[in-house]
Amino acid sequence: MKxxxxxxxxxxxxxxxxxxxxxxxxxxxxxxxxxxxVLEVFDGSTEIAYRITVAPEKLFE
Structure with a gap:
């Protein structure tokens, strides 16, 4: 796992x-x-998951 x-x-x-x-x-x-x-394009050779950890500052304005 990376x-x-x-x-x-x-x-x-x-x-x-x-x-x-x-x-x-x-x-x-x-x-x-x-x-x-677009943050990443993947070929399906591995399983990849993303989770938001930091909301951008403009959401708090």
Whole structure:
């Protein structure tokens, strides 16, 4: 299992990224649910999950 953090370059939302090499996933892409920016395109060779950890500052204005 690999863990890491991803920051959306458009709205600065933060996400925790977890990749499981022991499971295959589905090909596709992950878009920021807040601004629709593409953050990653994946081929389905591993299972990848994202969870928002830091909301962008503009949500608090």
């Amino acid at each position: 863990r890491g953090d991803v920051i959306c370059p458009q709205c600065n939302a933060g996400f925790r990224r977890i990749e499981l090499a022991s499971r295959s996933g589905k090909p596709g892409e992950f878009r920021c649910p807040l601004c629709d920016q």
